[in-house]
Amino acid sequence: MANKYKVAVIGAGPAGLMAAGLAAEAGASVVLLEKNDQPGLKLLLTGKGRCNITVAEENLADFIAAFGQSGKFLYSALHQFNLEDTIGFFENLGVPTKVERGKRVFPVSDQAADVLAALLSFVKKQPVELIQGGQAQKIIKSKNRITKLFTTKGEILADKYILATGGLSYSATGSTGDGLIWANELGHTVIEPKPALTPIKCRETWIKETKGLSLRNTLISVYQNNKKQAERFGEALFTDDGMSGPIILDLAKKIGQLLATGEVELRLDLKPTLDYPQLDDRLQRDFKKYSNSMFKNSLDDLLPQSLVPVFIKLSGLDPTKAVNSVTKEERKRLLHLFKELKVHATGLEGFNKAVITSGGVSLKEIEPKTMRSKLINNLYFAGEILDLDGPTGGYNLQVCWSTGYVAGKSAAL
């Protein structure tokens, strides 16, 4: 005999946990189904285990603009549960927060596990039946209503259903796109899911030698056909075969689009606070300091260790050359390397390294005020399953909190 609930939430990630807790708090009997043995696996990985919960952005329009055209869809949800509400919500649950560079909000404890524990305590305070290790397998509909859900732990009957199964990235955490398949079968348009916020692969073989090197204050400009297409300032790092780090992740979508039409060049300004003459002065001062050394020993004050051999190779200068014999022309070549170190993107990493999935259930078929499907009367969506993807910095979790809140509350009515 199947159990009957007011609301069934599928997927216990950040969006599903929020939705289930809210629906129950609003008085509904709720079942929350999670296929893993443990909810919120991906949440534990967020912010390198520190969980960048949201953004301390006072201007809502700026927050929304970060999502491009689709951002407008979020106005209503954010009016119901905004960025400050998120901070208040977690503080009330005993998770004090702090703001770091780039307006990023983290728990004071720097522990994503504390965020998950708080969410679980919120859910468990309410009449929510949490089924772990139970995978939703099939959704049955009749006309424009869902009538039944088949799961590995039996059938579930509910008045309303909330799909919060996430996207396709980091599938080991459970985000295998099941919800996108069902949405499609139920008649929804699914915008092709693509990996977003991904590291990039690059052609330059010297990158391998610098693997793991983090560049803290770098300005990266993206060029195609010698025309600047985008730029970001902040932190980037070299990987085994390319680049990653916050600014690369944020540029990845643009780089992917540009790669579809041709070659993409990244120009790294390693000294963005100095212009060419200022940097030249600085270089000359260092050369004076090391005037009796070999050229290969003169760059240590200006460059991280692992980049020194790369610069020597790329500059074409004899590493054993005496510093006091480096010519003006040769110094110019070096300045170019500091200000416009070139790397060429050859592709993006796939879903297994993508922080988020772009694409998803078309926003045109969802009511922004309630997260209810415009096609299936008793179906709601929340979180990354939606066709929304923001930059790094807490934007994507805020989507989960706001859409989870709205879906849970609306479904409980």
Ligand SMILES: Cc1cc2nc3c(=O)[nH]c(=O)nc-3n(C[C@H](O)[C@H](O)[C@H](O)COP(=O)(O)OP(=O)(O)OC[C@H]3O[C@@H](n4cnc5c(N)ncnc54)[C@H](O)[C@@H]3O)c2cc1C
């Ligand atoms: C490495 C990494 C770091 C990140 N860091 C940040 C950050 O610091 N800040 C930020 O804002 N965003 C960050 N993100 C993005 C953020 O984690 C996601 O946007 C968010 O987890 C999406 O939440 P969700 O609830 O929609 O989906 P998910 O977190 O993907 O959860 C979906 C849940 O549904 C379950 N499920 C799927 N199919 C079924 C089924 N058939 N039956 C039952 N259950 C099912 C899954 O097991 C999973 O638990 C990061 C992502 C990654 C990968």
